[in-house]
Amino acid sequence: MTADIVLDVRGLKTVFHAVDGAWPAVDGVDFTVARGEILGLVGESGSGKSVTGFSLVQLIDPPGEIVAGQVLFGGTDLRAASEDELRRLRGDRIAMIFQDPLMTLNPVLSVGEQMTEAILEHRRCSRADALAQAAAALARVGISSPEARLKQYPHEFSGGMRQRVAIATALLNDPALIIADEPTTALDVTIQAQILYQVQKLSRETGAAVIWITHDLAVVAELADRVAVMYAGRIVEIGAADVVLDRPRHPYTLGLLNSSAAMVEPGARLHQIDGVAPRIDSRPSGCPFRPRCTRSLAVCADVDPPPQAQDGRTLRCHNPVPA
Amino acid sequence: MTAPLFELRGVAKYFRGKTTLAERILALAGRRQPPATLRAVDGVDLTVAKGEVLGLVGESGCGKSTLARIATGILAPTAGEVFYQGRAVAGLRGRDRLDYLLKVQMIFQDPYASLDPRMRVSRIVGEALAVHKLLPRREIDGAVDRALREVGLDLAYRDRYPHQFSGGQRQRIGIARALAVKPDFLVCDEPVSALDVSIQAQVINLFMDVRARHGLTYLFVSHDLGLVRHISDRVAIMYLGRIVEIGPAASVFADPAHPYSAALIKAIPSAARRKAGFEPLQGELPSPLAPPPGCPFHPRCDHAMPACREIRPELAEIAPGRSAACHLHTAPKVA
Missing domain, CATH: 3.40.50.300 (P-loop containing nucleotide triphosphate hydrolases)
Structure with a gap:
């Protein structure tokens, strides 16, 4: 091995x-x-x-x-x-991405809230820091104007965009x-x-x-x-x-x-x-x-x-x- | 060329959103906002020759399923006309209208939702024959058996219910139901996309066998370009409610004229390609509630010129039998 x-x-x-x-x-x-x-x-x-x-x-x-x-x-x-x-x-x-991104995204939390939650659950850092990381993660999967998108809710995203958000969230903590x-x-x-x-x-x-x-x-x-x-x-x-x-x-x-x-x-x-x-x-x-x-x-x-x-x-x- | 079996002229279908209470109050106060209109199909001309796919x-x-539903008479177009065997469908009454509805049959995408779970297979397949009294009651059983045999279903299954079948078998039941009334024209809306890969090939082969045996004509709606190339004589590519390119399948796939067709064809995943550096088409389909001005494809197009932002290109012939709606092929008239 x-x-x-x-x-x-x-x-x-x-x-x-x-x-x-x-x-x-x-x-x-x-x-x-x-x-x-x-x-x-x-x-x-x-x-x-x-x-x-x-x-x-x-x-x-x-x-x-x-x-x-x-x-x-x-x-x-x-x-x-x-x-x-x-x-x-x-x-x-270890991160998972599913066929239906609505399975992973919480409809009553903004994208920014749930992405920072995923960071703060596993890391010690400030909220502002976590938000900046989340914005960077969205940019990495090709979402434009990430700061504005973080304030939006999952239903405001198209299917392809939601899947990108799910992927960005999965990648937040640099999974192995x-x-x-x-x-x-x-x-x-x-x-x-x-x-x-x-x-x-x-x-x-x-x-x-x-x-x-x-x-x-x-x-x-x-x-x-x-x-x-x-x-x-x-x-x-x-x-x-x-x-x-x-x-x-x-x-x-x-x-x-x-x-x-x-x-x-x-x-x-x-x-x-x-x-x-x-x-x-x-x-x-x-x-x-x-x-x-x-x-x-x-x-x-x-x-x-x-x-x-x-x-x-x-x-x-x-x-x-x-x- | 012989007269087409089926023709659409300037067909459009608009859907209006429901007005909210606030909008109704504003309307009462005389401050009416125009309701949002979704142009699902926006001016489509199309002919299908007899025996063609x-x-x-x-x-x-993009409006392809709406178009399929208009073709079968399930939806009425907001504007434009549908012709079947040279006669305007909207003017058909009584026996003539029934004839059209029976001769044009639809195969649906979802083999789970399109069969009544409380009916036995024999009744699903024979129902139209009985309801419309197309055959004497004692001959219906024989016709059902013939339809089931035709699609490769064991006659021992005729008294079972849909939930006892796999997806591929259910799709066969749907095809048997359509064939039972002896149609000329099958409108197939994503007929295999819900099926497993190994089952898709079985059902596609069945479609081709049935076509050869009965000389059927197909409108084959699909997002799977590989399958469409395989089964079609001609292919039409839709974007935001309009046809952007139409022509013989072989030439469109070999040499697409519209940049959108080219991007779609390039995006087909292929088992022969390894670790392809993807060159994806940028952006997403714009909302049909607010289509961009000019050419609806220009925000995603690499070849967009100033004219594309202002003037919407019309579908025009670019070679014999081939048409495209793109300024690259038709010099735009400067206003």
Whole structure:
């Protein structure tokens, strides 16, 4: 393990309890993120990508429960940390950005009030000092006349501007780790491009590690250094963006990439992945992707493929796409 | 060229905000303030030829969904006329109007909100046939089965309720419902944007199969330029209630004439691009309540000239089959 590793996740497992059993939303996930690195965590709805994000900061409420694994952040296991320790870390060393910025912004406080609150909660400084820091943070994410904007309330901002405020607030205390859950999915493409540009720049400048959770492979391709593809609660392929996206070996990764309209001539049939992802309570035995897989073997029905390092990536597949 | 199947001439839709009590009192006192008017669609001319797929692209708030609702007759335009098969829709009455409403079907974005949760699938798909007495009652079951088979849904599902289906299957139910009444023209408003990536491809393939089988015409509204390029013969790009560029999809995407089209096309994320240094378009969509004077795009445009701040460019032909509303292509007349 190198000193640059900010977050080291090992065997993370989060289940949701129901009357008929405990169903694993996250089913044994391992990954690391290094300083200044952007990790794209890609998956479809129900793949467990968001639950992974919330599990990292121990924000899982019943009926959900984190039942196994370690989340090592700066040498401490967040699973073993007390609620007090976690409160000190969240919003300070670890920041989260959500799809809906109204989830993070308080509608009855001005933007300035909530941004200074985020600073004063974790730092000793004067209110005037905190306000100046907040204004600087807004300017950093490309908001013009920040001093005037600080006096406004969240409803006075457009969707793209609110997301910038949420990002600026997340960055206030120079976090070592930012977890962003679909932060640009609700935004228009031109606004999305502006925000991706800012995040990439900020991660380079501040050295923050970023986990970017999304369903959009194309966004990840342009943004991320490394890519993890999730399916049915597990990471099926993880590695450098160039490796995973240019030479995918897992049939699911390949299928996702090929299903894009950019992969065929206009008007031609798209390469679809047949079938649908299994529900959490009816995952098949063996490899969960098997029923939709064109490369499945007899062994795939019996044995869940374990993660294996090969060809510059970690892969969970009995019959990977030939290199 | 044959007569278009569908045509919009100078179509506009304005929405007025509700007046507050204070404004009503001021009005009584004779100090009337003009109510704020939102010009959602502001003078659109458009034709769709039979068998064509016209893609309509723009960012949220540009008026594309309002335009789709006008096309299907859900909303009436404030100004302008809608023609279907050469006849003004506003003048249609009785049987003729019903014919138009049935021949033009809409596919909605949200597969959760657009299906009645208390109806079984067979009733959702067969309801229009029964209500409008398009088929004798005993033939409706067969027609429902044909529609379900057509969209790839197992007939065993016909007695289930919408909540028992995934998003992609629900969108198939919506398509089956539209196909059941044998339409000519499908207006699709963001039909796959609520679906997962691997499911989007399935539904897009279904749209193309159905089109080939029945010779359907589509108005395909989407913010996803990659999909629009894929499925469309022609593409129209909207900004603040107006069409800023229209032309054959291949040539518009290869060589966009309007700076806004160019910026949109450049902003499409691509899995083939790695760590692209983004060059984002600056600024945001202005409020349609207070559009900027002159060209509505000029505050965000790199090519803005003095004329752009004062004179609004009209949509004009720049090449055969291609039009753009930009002073770069049409020398502005100096007033």
